Amino acid sequence: MRTLRLLLFCTLCAGGTLQAGTIVQFRSALGDLKVELYDDEKPITVTNFLRYATSGAYAGGFFHRVVHDVEIPGVPGIQVIQGGAFGIANQGTANARFVTFPTLPPIANEFAVGPLLPNVKGTIAMAKTSDPNSATSQYFFNLKDNAALDSPANSGGFTVFGHVVSGWQTLANWNSFRAVQPPATNLIVNAGSSVLSELPVYQLQPNGAGSYIITFGDLVYVDITLLDVEVKRRGDGAAEIHWSPLANRTNTVEFTAEFPPKWQVLSNVPPAKPATAIVVDPVVDPNRFYRVRATY
Secondary structure (H helix, E strand, C coil): CCCCCCCCCCCCCCCCCCCCCCEEEEEECCEEEEEEECCCCCHHHHHHHHHHHHHCCCCCEECCEEEEEEEECCEEEEEEEEECCEEEECCCCCCCEEEECCCCCCECCCCCCCCCCCCCCCEEEECCCCCCCCECCCEEEECCCCHHHHCCCCCCCCCEEEEEEECHHHHHHHHHCECCCCCCCCEEECCCCHHHCCEEECCCEECCCCCEECCHHHECECEEECCCCEEEECCCCCEEEEECCCCCCCEEEEEECCCCCCCEEEEEECCCCCCCEEEEECCCCCCCEEEEEECC
């Protein structure tokens, strides 16, 4: 596991009362982010995001953009991490390939609908073009208070639809990614296209000719789940995988010890209705990363 400097962040909640919403996890090798969505406050945006998340549309996805204090004349710099656009299909095979996620029709911008939810540190919002009503599958996390994204003059404002409730250290890990030269790790690189010009990678691989290349294993993959997965280590080193199972569906526990992920099935849990399910992996391997899948 790569060693990162962990910084602690805290946040102040905006005034007003918001209703409890759907909990979604964003799980990566950097750690887990648990996010509460604003179901009642931004219903169109939340419904759109959940359609992607529960359909498997984000499978194999990775974060494709990190922005650190990019200054635009007259506009304060912003800090965000962005995903929801691209993935790697057939991971762990000779047929692995880069894919662009199919998208649903764009949704109406809800920035000015309901309560005004600012783009403060720890919130998640929808990415879009200069057209206010162009958001589809792409989302981003605010790494700091990005007031520039709250201006109606900036593409109609960017709709916040959730906030981080745990995983602040994970969010802070992204501050270690910088546009520096290899062999440094945690890099932001230009992969040769406008949409991948700020691509985060763990490292670059030497090509033997004095230069470096990007491999699928260098990307920061993210698994998005609504099953509240938690991995606990027992005293003997074995892993306990806890989650909130999807009722009336088979829940599949998988693991990988390599990236890009090459998923292997640990257990298939038949349809049941317990509040929490637990599967134990007796193999002691701290490099194993676990996920739980269910067909919605």
